[in-house]
Amino acid sequence: xxxxxxxxxxxxxxSGTQARDRFLAQYAAGHGPQxxxxxxxxxxxxxxxxxxxxxxxxxxxxxxxxxxxxxxxALDASLQGDSLLIVIRHYDVGVKGFLRREEGLDGRLxxxxxxxxxxxxxxxxxxxxxxxxxxAGAGWRFQGALEEGARFTLELSDRGEPRSLSIRAAGENxxxxxxxxxxxxxxxxxxIPGWIEWSFSxxxxxxxxxxxxxxxxxxxRYRPALEPEWSLFAxxxxxxxxxxxxxxxxxxxxxxxx
Numbered sequence: 001x002x003x004x005x006x007x008x009x010x011x012x013x014x015s016g017t018q019a020r021d022r023f024l025a026q027y028a029a030g031h032g033p034q035x036x037x038x039x040x041x042x043x044x045x046x047x048x049x050x051x052x053x054x055x056x057x058x059x060x061x062x063x064x065x066x067x068x069x070x071x072x073x074a075l076d077a078s079l080q081g082d083s084l085l086i087v088i089r090h091y092d093v094g095v096k097g098f099l100r101r102e103e104g105l106d107g108r109l110x111x112x113x114x115x116x117x118x119x120x121x122x123x124x125x126x127x128x129x130x131x132x133x134x135x136a137g138a139g140w141r142f143q144g145a146l147e148e149g150a151r152f153t154l155e156l157s158d159r160g161e162p163r164s165l166s167i168r169a170a171g172e173n174x175x176x177x178x179x180x181x182x183x184x185x186x187x188x189x190x191x192i193p194g195w196i197e198w199s200f201s202x203x204x205x206x207x208x209x210x211x212x213x214x215x216x217x218x219x220x221r222y223r224p225a226l227e228p229e230w231s232l233f234a235x236x237x238x239x240x241x242x243x244x245x246x247x248x249x250x251x252x253x254x255x256x257x258x
Contacts, residue, residue, distance in 0.1 A: 012158045016133035019140045022160035024128060026191060028119040033059035034189050035215035038207045040067070045202025054207075057220040058118070063111050064222045076224040079114070082107035084235060086247065087224060095243045097235025109150055109169060116165055116179045117192045123147045128154070139163065162193060175200060187212035203248070 013019045034057070041051040052074060056065045067075035069090075077086045084107070087094035099106050112124060119125060123146060131144030131154070142154040149170030155163045165179040182195035189212045198205045226232070233240035 013140075013160045016135070016140045019156050019160040020128065020131075020133065020142070023156060023162070024119075024125065026160075027117060027162065028125040028128060030120055031189070031214075033057065033215040033217045033220060034118075035213060035220075036209060037211040038209045040208075041206050043204045056115075057215050058111075058115055059215070059217055059220060061108060061111055061121075062220075062222060063114055064220055065114075078222040078224075079107055079111055080222055084110075085223065086244065087226075087230060087232075088243075088247070092227070092230050093243065094230055094232045095235055095240040096232055097240060099235070109146065109167075112146075113167065113177055113179075113198075116196060116198075117162070117181070127152070185209075189213045200248075 013022060035055070036057075037055050038053070039051065040054050041049065043049040050069075053068045054065055055068075056063065058064075061079075061081055063079045065075070065077040066073060067077075072090075074090055075086070075088055078084075082099045083097075084099055085094065085096045099110065108121070108123070112118070112121065119128060127144045127146050128142060131142040131152075134141050134143075136155050138158040140156045140158075140160075142156070143152070145151050146167075151168050153164075153166045155165075157163050161184055162181040164181065166176065167179075168176045177198055177200040180197040180199075181193040182197075183193065184191050185194040187209070192209070192212060194209055196207045196209070198207075233243060235241065235244070
């Protein structure tokens with residue numbers, strides 16, 4: 001009975017308004033801190049592939065991520081507002097600094113892209129409420145804009161479940177990211193897709209979610225203890241930007257591959 005309950009299909013919706021109402025209730029409702037565990041794999045355009053396990057915790061506009069390769073802790077990353085810190089422990093190297101909104105990718109947009117099942121931020125929910133809706137195959141397509149100037153297209157199934165999301169950031173060299181969502185699953189913190197796939201700049205990242213639950217905000221650690229042997233570059237420096245692009249598998253211009 002538990003298995004059937006976890007995989008039960010939702011009834012079909014008969015209008016775009018019903019699809020939006022169901023989606024907002026499920027994916028854009030207010031919630032407290034949350035944490036998760038997942039397996040992640042990445043295929044870089046012409047640069048090989050790799051896999052790891054990740055744990056993350058999110059609270060409002062803050063996000064902390066820890067990555068493991070085998071038993072070893074390989075990566076620490078945190079985003080608090082527009083402040084970004086990434087440390088690659090294997091190489092004792094990292095980057096820190098502030099994201100600049102004039103370049104089209106600020107902390108709010110990056111936080112949303114990192115957890116694209118969470119539409120609960122007021123600006124994101126408002127964008128969905130004002131988005132244009134049209135039929136798309138057996139489902140529905142939403143199109144609109146976020147406050148950051150990014151344009152988005154969200155496609156839902158005929159049951160109001162997310163199927164794909166495309167976001168094109170603002171700026172001189174706008175980054176376009178496409179997201180695909182797997183079938184919904186029940187977790188302690190709610191019903192969300194069981195897997196998420198990002199594609200950008202010729203790279204593909206797949207996140208398979210194993211656990212998703214509420215978190216104790218007092219136990220979320222956003223900043224690792226910095227070791228003296230680590231080399232930290234400023235995000236404003238060429239080395240810092242190059243490190244971020246290498247880590248994310250971005251092209252030099254940051255634009256998505258055709």
